[in-house]
Amino acid sequence: MKPAPRSRRRPFLVEGLTALGLVVAPHVLPHIGFAPNTVNQILVWGLFGLGFDILFGFTGLLSFGQSAFFGSGGFVAAYLLTQDMVQSVPLALLLGTLAAMVVGVLVGMIALRRTGIYFAMITVAIAEMFYFLENSPLSEWTGGENGIPGVPTPKMDFLGLSWHVGTGWSMYWFLAVCYFAGTVVALRIVRSPVGAILSAIRDNPLRVAALGHSVGAYKLTAFVIASAYAGFAGGLLGVLQGFMPPDAFSFDTSGQLVMQTAIGGVGTLFGPLLGATVWLFLSDFLQTALGLGSAWKLVLGTIFVLLVCFLRHGLIGGIKDLHRLVFRRAEIEAEAPEEAPQPITVVDVTMPARHREGDIESGVILKATGLTKRYGGLLANADIDFTVNAGELRGIIGPNGAGKSTFFKMLTCEVRPTSGTIVFEGQDITSRGVTDVCQLGLTKSYQVNQLFTRLTVRENLTIAALADIRGKFRLDLFANPAKIKGLQERVDHTLDLVSLAPRADTTVSALAYGEKRRLEIGLALATSPSLLLLDEPLAGMSPQERVATVKLLKSIAKGRTMIVIDHDMDSLFELVEWITVLQEGRVLTEGTPDQIKNDPAVKEAYLGGLHE
Amino acid sequence: MFNGLVLGALLALISSGLTIIYGTLGVLNLAHGAMFMMGGYAGFLAFEATGSFTLAIISGALFVMVLGIVMERVIIRHFYGRPNEDQILVTFGLSIVFVEAIRFCFGSLSRSVPPPAWATGVTPLGFMLYPTYRLVVVGIVAVALLALYLVLYRTRLGMIVRAGIEDSVMVDSLGINVFRVFMVVFGIGAMAAGFAGIVNAPVVSLTPDMGEMILVQTFVVVVIGGVGSFPGAILGGLIAGQILSITSMINPGYAYVMLFAAMTLVLLIRPRGLLGLRSRD
Numbered sequence: 001m002k003p004a005p006r007s008r009r010r011p012f013l014v015e016g017l018t019a020l021g022l023v024v025a026p027h028v029l030p031h032i033g034f035a036p037n038t039v040n041q042i043l044v045w046g047l048f049g050l051g052f053d054i055l056f057g058f059t060g061l062l063s064f065g066q067s068a069f070f071g072s073g074g075f076v077a078a079y080l081l082t083q084d085m086v087q088s089v090p091l092a093l094l095l096g097t098l099a100a101m102v103v104g105v106l107v108g109m110i111a112l113r114r115t116g117i118y119f120a121m122i123t124v125a126i127a128e129m130f131y132f133l134e135n136s137p138l139s140e141w142t143g144g145e146n147g148i149p150g151v152p153t154p155k156m157d158f159l160g161l162s163w164h165v166g167t168g169w170s171m172y173w174f175l176a177v178c179y180f181a182g183t184v185v186a187l188r189i190v191r192s193p194v195g196a197i198l199s200a201i202r203d204n205p206l207r208v209a210a211l212g213h214s215v216g217a218y219k220l221t222a223f224v225i226a227s228a229y230a231g232f233a234g235g236l237l238g239v240l241q242g243f244m245p246p247d248a249f250s251f252d253t254s255g256q257l258v259m260q261t262a263i264g265g266v267g268t269l270f271g272p273l274l275g276a277t278v279w280l281f282l283s284d285f286l287q288t289a290l291g292l293g294s295a296w297k298l299v300l301g302t303i304f305v306l307l308v309c310f311l312r313h314g315l316i317g318g319i320k321d322l323h324r325l326v327f328r329r330a331e332i333e334a335e336a337p338e339e340a341p342q343p344i345t346v347v348d349v350t351m352p353a354r355h356r357e358g359d360i361e362s363g364v365i366l367k368a369t370g371l372t373k374r375y376g377g378l379l380a381n382a383d384i385d386f387t388v389n390a391g392e393l394r395g396i397i398g399p400n401g402a403g404k405s406t407f408f409k410m411l412t413c414e415v416r417p418t419s420g421t422i423v424f425e426g427q428d429i430t431s432r433g434v435t436d437v438c439q440l441g442l443t444k445s446y447q448v449n450q451l452f453t454r455l456t457v458r459e460n461l462t463i464a465a466l467a468d469i470r471g472k473f474r475l476d477l478f479a480n481p482a483k484i485k486g487l488q489e490r491v492d493h494t495l496d497l498v499s500l501a502p503r504a505d506t507t508v509s510a511l512a513y514g515e516k517r518r519l520e521i522g523l524a525l526a527t528s529p530s531l532l533l534l535d536e537p538l539a540g541m542s543p544q545e546r547v548a549t550v551k552l553l554k555s556i557a558k559g560r561t562m563i564v565i566d567h568d569m570d571s572l573f574e575l576v577e578w579i580t581v582l583q584e585g586r587v588l589t590e591g592t593p594d595q596i597k598n599d600p601a602v603k604e605a606y607l608g609g610l611h612e
Numbered sequence: 613m614f615n616g617l618v619l620g621a622l623l624a625l626i627s628s629g630l631t632i633i634y635g636t637l638g639v640l641n642l643a644h645g646a647m648f649m650m651g652g653y654a655g656f657l658a659f660e661a662t663g664s665f666t667l668a669i670i671s672g673a674l675f676v677m678v679l680g681i682v683m684e685r686v687i688i689r690h691f692y693g694r695p696n697e698d699q700i701l702v703t704f705g706l707s708i709v710f711v712e713a714i715r716f717c718f719g720s721l722s723r724s725v726p727p728p729a730w731a732t733g734v735t736p737l738g739f740m741l742y743p744t745y746r747l748v749v750v751g752i753v754a755v756a757l758l759a760l761y762l763v764l765y766r767t768r769l770g771m772i773v774r775a776g777i778e779d780s781v782m783v784d785s786l787g788i789n790v791f792r793v794f795m796v797v798f799g800i801g802a803m804a805a806g807f808a809g810i811v812n813a814p815v816v817s818l819t820p821d822m823g824e825m826i827l828v829q830t831f832v833v834v835v836i837g838g839v840g841s842f843p844g845a846i847l848g849g850l851i852a853g854q855i856l857s858i859t860s861m862i863n864p865g866y867a868y869v870m871l872f873a874a875m876t877l878v879l880l881i882r883p884r885g886l887l888g889l890r891s892r893d
Contacts, residue, residue, distance in 0.1 A: 062697045064704075110876050113883050116696050117640045118839065121831040122879070128828045129872040136865030251824055255704065262701050295716050301708035308702045309687065312694075 049272020051229020057267030060202030065123030071249035073100035073231020078244035089154035100231020108223035212438035212467035265314025344548035352559025371420035395576035444533035464526035620853020627845035629804030635840030645827025646710035651806025665728035676806020684798035727814035838888020
């Protein structure tokens with residue numbers, strides 16, 4: 001009933017096609033004007049780009065400083081080989097890659113302190129520093145402006161078989177093997193849980209952190225993966241050319257990589273290869289066939305600008321769009337009736353919170369004391385004392401501006417209180433981060449949807465479930481998510497609970513609003529929290545949806561503690577057992593729904609001076 | 613010290629241009645270094661044609677301002693709604709087009725503009741002799757920065773720009789045509805770079821690649837000072853100028869390394885920059 005993703009239906013399809021392409025290439029490309037050396041260069045750039053695409057295309061971090069790792073890896077490998085410190089070329093390449101990874105960790109720790117534009121600027125500056133380091137302070141080892149000449153070609157003897165790589169097409173096969181290995185590894189990484197989390201970080205890093213993943217550590221992982229590929233490709237450049245050029249460290253190298261990736265298409269792994277093919281072919285073609293000389297770069301630059309303006313997802317994106325336009329139109333029309341919103345079905349399943357160490361079965365699960373939050377002169381929350389018992393279903397109401405959302409943000413440690421303490425399951429969490437708190441079993445669904453809009457419903461829930469099953473950070477780069485114990489069950493269970501099973505493989509951006517609201521709750525639920533906070537779960541829903549969602553919430557509440565904020569009094573009075581009323585940042589009163597309904601102070605808070 | 617002041621003043625001016633564009637439009641202009649270079653070449657052409665240094669400065673600055681406005685009208689405005697990454701890519705592509713266009717027209721050889729006759733020679737400063745023109749540069753740049761300050765802090769346009777840095781959506785909804793303001797800001801920001809380019813031309817000879825180095829230094833300045841902060845750009849520029857010149861006196865090879873080390877230090881201690889207000893990540 002549920003179609004599996006294509007990769008699972010045909011395992012190793014992409015790997016097989018890559019191998020086929022690499023085998024066929026030398027028989028086809030020479031006939032359309034590619035010199036063997038050009039093809040070899042394309043492979044090196046394509047390999048360089050595999051890592052960069054994981055960083056930029058999958059994680060969304062645009063680095064303009066990849067030359068630092070390309071150069072580091074290349075120069076380390078070339079130095080080791082030319083100084084006869086290492087005889088074996090593959091070993092030297094490996095050591096170069098390791099060196100680049102070490103550099104990647106150090107640079108990443110600095111550059112990743114900022115995101116977006118800052119990140120791009122910092123990477124540019126750092127890479128430029130490496131260029132200067134190579135040029136003068138380290139010139140004794142790197143040869144300064146001359147680079148390192150005399151890098152040998154690989155000679156491998158293994159179990160009586162020997163492979164002496166020459167130049168031209170002989171070199172091609174060596175590079176093809178390297179590229180293929182690089183592709184296999186990259187595909188594994190992209191399909192691993194880490195790969196899934198990286199794509200989620202690109203979409204919405206804040207929510208990834210709130211779900212209990214250590215975003216910083218995963219970003220650094222992507223950064224180091226990219227630097228490993230860069231270092232490996234840099235080493236190969238030296239081997240290919242028999243000479244390690246200082247240009248490897250230049251800003252142009254980083255720029256060319258970025259442009260090739262953008263030309264080919266980001267987020268596909270093969271975009272950089274295609275981009276490099278176009279780039280290097282055009283550069284040959286413009287310079288020799290058209291005799292443009294040095295003006296070739298002007299033409300390529302202009303082409304690039306036009307491409308960025310008109311073809312937003314590069315050539316591969318353009319091909320995909322075209323393909324969809326021609327072939328998929330009929331399919332989409334046939335599917336259309338299914339796109340109508342599904343009725344909400346309340347499934348009679350419960351998914352109690354996973355048992356964690358330090359869980360509390362009964363008694364006080366959450367205790368906030370004297371919680372105060374001040375924004376400049378504005379007092380959002382003042383001296384709130386708040387206690388919830390395990391298993392309780394609590395409601396919070398209050399007029400707009402009463403400080404309900406701020407209160408929730410402090411409980412989940414998104415916002416640090418000005419004063420006061422929060423104790424969850426006996427632990428003081430006041431100064432912990434949102435990620436740690438989610439790992440402890442306390443999370444919330446947001447008032448404004450915070451979803452991963454480019455991923456499917458199932459992928460969204462998988463990200464959330466992974467946080468609980470794998471913990472804050474794990475480096476299972478080659479794990480198959482289908483084999484992670486309990487993951488599928490958790491995701492399917494959550495899909496049933498929030499009544500989204502029929503929409504599991506729909507992209508979030510195509511969901512109806514009410515469905516997105518339920519997925520928002522589902523994300524929080526899939527982390528299996530023992531204390532779940534819901535910030536206006538019914539906001540924006542139609543009356544029928546509200547009735548159905550209240551039923552859903554009741555089944556969700558089984559086996560866990562829940563606190564719900566909402567403005568829909570009737571729904572809330574039906575749902576919860578005990579209500580806290582906030583007004584102007586303070587606790588006004590507490591009581592059962594009936595007590596609250598008849599409390600004159602609450603009426604006054606909402607309507608103001610009713611009985612004057 | 614004085615070399616550092618000259619370099620620092622120039623960096624401050626160029627960085628102010630970059631930072632007000634980023635602050636107001638949210639676009640990081642990677643072609644800013646190319647703008648600096650274009651200012652130098654435009655001034656060079658004007659100087660060749662007229663022989664007047666004053667005219668060279670005026671035409672260099674005006675040319676780049678017009679170039680900036682055209683660039684904003686034709687290309688950049690279509691990118692306001694697109695991700696930051698696309699904006700970076702397109703300005704990066706434009707910088708290559710500019711650099712290569714200049715290389716195509718003028719070749720890779722360096723060109724130079726002599727300083728005006730009244731500012732040649734050296735000036736005794738009591739303790740040392742110093743090239744007069746470099747002192748003049750400090751003066752000119754200081755005046756330009758003051759002008760920029762007056763525009764930003766003492767005019768209606770400046771008020772809108774500063775409000776736009778805080779919250780451009782709000783400014784838009786107040787009924788102010790943000791897009792026209794964007795165009796003007798892009799022009800002024802580009803002009804700051806172009807002006808610096810021609811003023812600097814008699815000190816360093818012109819090459820098509822000169823913008824790249826300046827761009828990277830500008831990034832460091834802006835990161836140190838705080839992105840989007842005009843005073844931060846000035847402070848960062850002066851600091852960077854001193855670091856570069858003092859290290860150069862000891863060992864030129866390490867000048868850049870020191871600059872980078874300073875940036876790292878700032879990032880570790882104060883990630884939003886010395887005078888950065890709030891993060892716009």
